[in-house]
Amino acid sequence: MSDRWQEMAVFVRVAESGGLSRAARELNLSQPSVSRIVGTLEARLGITLLLRTTRSISLTEAGTLYLERARYLLAEMEEAEQAARGMDSLHGVIRLAMPVLYGARAVIPALATFLGRHPDLRVEMIMSDARQNLIADGVDVAIRLGVGPLDDSTFGARRLALVERLVVAAPAYLSAYGTPDSPAELARHDCIVQHGLFGRESWRFTHNQTVTSVDVSARLWINSAPGVLAAAIAGLGIALATRIMAGEELRNGQLTQLIETYRLDPAEVYAVFPAGPRPSAKVRAIVDHLEATLSALD
Known part of the structure; x- marks a missing residue:
């Protein structure tokens, strides 16, 4: 029975890691050993679970079904062992x-x-x-x-968790271009937008239960939060940030919170x-x- 558990665990690691070599590294086994174990499992079941090419692997329909059940059984086994150990x-x-x-x-x-x-x-x-x-x-x-x-x-x-979001800018930018007092004024400012997390050019605010959406002009699109923060500190525009993301810079004066009476939807x-x-x-x-x-x- 222990061999079956090993076969199942190795197969799941291969399927989740996307390759025999990566699974071998994570399991501290050789790649030939991992390949042999998966092959033994397929031979015992009489079905093909993985389609292999020189560059990648993919799951067959049977492999997808087996993966779902194997994950469940391995989690059950781990939970039973954990309950015994504490x-x-x-x-x-x-x-x-x-x-x-x-x-x-x-x-x-x-x-x-x-x-x-x-x-x-x-x-x-x-x-x-x-x-x-x-x-x-x-x-x-x-x-x-x-x-x-x-x-x-x-x-x-x-x-x-819920994380508060803010509108922020550097004092140098505000000194050069003025400080917006309302969401509508953001439309005439240079703004910094992050791909992915908050990557949109329409910023939505709530004030006295009234929702306002503003289409901002994104002069900079950046694919990382550290990049957005650096660009804002450098005075390149107005950005959205979470309080956790920009808290230190707000405290030391590198950034200033804007339009505080309007609230953004939390992250x-x-x-x-x-x-x-x-x-x-x-x-x-x-x-x-x-x-x-x-x-x-x-």
Whole structure:
């Protein structure tokens, strides 16, 4: 029976990582061993689970069905073992993806106490403002920050926090071009827009229960939050930022908050589980911790 569990675990890692070599590195096995184990599984079942080419692998229809059930069974086994050992003995690796600036200023500081309580856990972080292929990258949980519905609607998800958004600019920009007092005045200013997270040229405000949308002129489009922050500090225009993202710069005077009587829709912080709505015990533990910590920040 143990060989069957190994076959199942190896197959899931190959399917989620998108390749035999990456799965071999993560499992600390040789690539021929991983290939042999998957081949043995397919031979025992009498079906093809993976279509292999020289550059990639893909799941067959049978492989997709098997992957769903295998994930569930492996999670059940891990939960049973964890219940016997107790939550204090969490171990293994969690691959955690997150946006760059929010990850650096909110998520990473929140991990100190969690990792202190679970010394046998290791966290591998993927920090990027680009939308990763979570399955291909073998991600266990991704922290997603945005406004509106999640793109990855087929994945399991849990909302962790709401984050206040602000309009900000550098004193140098305001000195040169004036300070807008209302959303309507933003239309005549240079604005900085970030691809992905808040990448839109229509900014929506609420004041006294009245909603106002303003089409801004985006002189700069930037694909990362650190880039947006740097451009705003450099006086290149007016930007949207979360309070966590720009809090330090607001306190030290590098940036100024604008149009404070109008409110933007808050950004929502989600944990997304590529493996489905029933993540492993270690993933549930880290998400529980992040929810308790991040929800108190803003």
